[in-house]
Amino acid sequence: MKKWKLILLAALGIFAALQLTNPARTNPPVITDFITAAKPPAAVATSIRAACYDCHSYETKWPWYSRVAPVSWLIVSDTDEGREKLDFSDWPDEAVRAAKKMDRINEVLGYREMPPKKYTLIHADARLTEAQRKEIMDWTDAAAAKLRAASTNE
Numbered sequence: 617m618k619k620w621k622l623i624l625l626a627a628l629g630i631f632a633a634l635q636l637t638n639p640a641r642t643n644p645p646v647i648t649d650f651i652t653a654a655k656p657p658a659a660v661a662t663s664i665r666a667a668c669y670d671c672h673s674y675e676t677k678w679p680w681y682s683r684v685a686p687v688s689w690l691i692v693s694d695t696d697e698g699r700e701k702l703d704f705s706d707w708p709d710e711a712v713r714a715a716k717k718m719d720r721i722n723e724v725l726g727y728r729e730m731p732p733k734k735y736t737l738i739h740a741d742a743r744l745t746e747a748q749r750k751e752i753m754d755w756t757d758a759a760a761a762k763l764r765a766a767s768t769n770e
């Protein structure tokens with residue numbers, strides 16, 4: 617057999633073996649949905665759902681390439697880490713904790729850290745316009761202040 621054929625076969629074998637290492641793609645049951653609990657205006661809800669829910673909720677829309685190693689490792693680990701930091705499907709009931717989450721959302725939007733560029737490169741529908749970004753930030757600002765005011769009156 618020619619050398620290049622052996623190399624090609626070896627590469628295919630490695631690729632096939634990698635497919636046995638695909639991590640589990642999970643969507644556990646939603647506990648408390650952010651949109652239901654915090655009731656943002658419809659436009660804010662739509663933006664957050666489109667730009668954040670794939671990595672920060674239990675309603676991830678897994679693309680076909682999330683089944684293909686080694687890309688699957690990157691996508692599953694991003695989603696695991698994203699859910700750990702901020703979970704729109706496990707929104708806190710407690711006012712001060714919810715207000716803190718809103719502060720963090722406001723912060724990452726202000727610094728344009730989220731949604732990550734590597735993600736919006738592929739997911740055009742997750743890109744936020746400046747107006748959408750500002751709309752979310754204005755709402756998180758006001759909603760966090762309202763939650764804090766309500767909790768000190770108790």
Ligand code: HEC
Nearest residue numbers: 667668670671694697698701702720721724730731732735
């Ligand atoms: C491609 C997946 C992905 C998308 C989409 C995404 N995030 Fe994230 N997000 C992550 C990951 C991974 C982390 C944890 C690592 C980090 O902080 O960079 C994170 C961290 C965060 C944090 C916590 C920062 C901290 O250090 O506590 C906040 C808040 C956040 N994201 C908000 C958002 C918001 C709001 C959106 C939508 C506008 C969004 N993210 C979209 C993957 C994503």
